[in-house]
Amino acid sequence: MMNRMKWLIVSLILATIAALMAGCGGGGGSSNSVDTSQQVSFFVTDDLSTAYDHVWVKFHEVELEYAGGSSKVYNSDTGVEIDLRALNTGSGNLFQFLGAASFPSKPITKIKFTVARNLVLFTTGATTGTNAQFATAFNLSNGRSRFEVTPSTPLTVAPGGAVAFDFDLSAWTLASGFVTPVGAVFAGSGLGNPANHVDEDFSGTVSDLAGTVPTLNFAVTRANGQVVKVTTSASTVFLNSNGAPSPVVANGKRVEVRGRFATSSQSFAASVVKVEDSNGVGDDEDKVKGLVRNANASAGTFEVKSQFVRGFLPAQLWVNVQTSSTTKYFNRLGAVISSTAFYAALTSGSAEAEGVYNSGNNTLVATKVKLEDGVGGDDYQEAKGTLITSNEGAGTLSIAMTEWEGFAGSPGGTLNISTTGGTDYRGTDGQTITKTQFFAGLASATLVKVEGTFSGTTMQAKRLELRNNGGGGGAGNDPHEVNGTISDINESAGTFKVTLVNWFGFGGSHGQVVSVTMTSGATYRNDDGSAMTKEQFFAALATSPLVEVDGTVTGSAMTGVKAKLDDD
16 A cells, blocks of 8 residues: 555745854854755654544654665654644644755655554544554564655655655554554645644754854754754743753753744744753653643642653553652743642643653653643742842842743843732841832842743743842852752751752752751741741641741751741
8 A cells, every 4th residue: 555655845945044143051162064954854744534533653764765875864763752643633734843854956766664563543532542563564673664665756855845744544454453554645735834833852962052042043963963953032941951940051961852843944943942961861751741630749640641752652541640759840931849839730731741651550750740731830930140220110120140940041141020019029038028128128138039920031020039148158148048848847956858949059959858957046937928936937847838948058958047938
């Protein structure tokens, strides 16, 4: 049946790439010689089939042959898992980018798909998949299958063009556990519209970084050596994979990007950029993303619908997720939050979980979880910095950033802050103060902390706090800050332990345990900023999801001078 396969070549005219200003967080110094404007991009889509809800196939390679050579537009030992059935909404086609490559302007004489031999099909309404294999006629010796297609007429592809292939699931046959695939030309429109492309995750090393945050342009070299271009905007979420604050994209760093491909610019518009650990730990872990159900905060479990997966083919429609005290929790905007805040928001919408998947019990043990679309939860971004200017009448100020979460900042970069009638103001001791008191106190505070929603170069403040933190090195009244979950409470000794979720002014790490000893003159406050006695504070500490302590950290011990309950 494979001789029924046909191809559609869509020639695309690329706009001239303007000269980009060097700069941004990581600076220059790393360059990639690949001219993506000369690459041919390859996509897959699906012709609607009502017989299946999901058809999961792992792609390893797509190779285009021509006289005297060949080019692999996609090549990966680990492969990429694609739900082909999801590439048609019933009212139109969706497109998934597989890869791109440059090759001589010679007619294509053969196209080769290499896929994993095993696939999983979910018939309409099924919650358990049917395991199958591609027909033995397509077998390779390494557990993979290959379909070779020879066009009846050699195909000429212009540089900067795109090749779209439509898997016609309605014509696939399944007999005795073996599948014979069928493909057809995608004859419709919509390939040039980014809205018709699905979000994709990929990782690699940054080069050719240019632009000014938050508007960046850079190249990502994937593990197979292929290069794709990425652009970011004010709406792009930035975060560090290890949970640390102040994500910075730089040449030579590894990143994981989520975005949609635009054929007009031959680049991905990034919705999320995750800066990976410098040592590569945790890169490309197993992943599941989709709608959530059956969240159980006490057990640390929930279920995710397998709408996107990486590292495995789902045998069940819903994947069990197990979290623990070492799991990192992120809100929808990329800021680190507590497990309590995460589970409180997990009543609707979608989530993403990364970790290690066990096919035996259909469970992913999560190292990281992140809220996706939905409502609820403490959706905010955060920054700290020193005052530049303020205007009480206009309710505005600007700071030079020292730390930031959930967006692209830069050390010393200017963040403009606006306020509303609902902005909450706090003093240096965590107490609730008026707007007038806050702006008056800016002159003597050493730092400003803001939580809110970032757009462009401005953050609309939900909460503003005055701080006397020196920012490390012993400066200021209380140079260090810890925020995290609580254990080993001892009221008489004035001690407890904090497992770090956030920290400031010292070299902490997510999940690090800091032993806190409060001084005899320490002050205590509730989450609403009201004063508490030591006895009231320690009585409430056992049921508080988080605590925030200011003081001095030495090694893994802290001498605390201020402590505040934190419910988010």
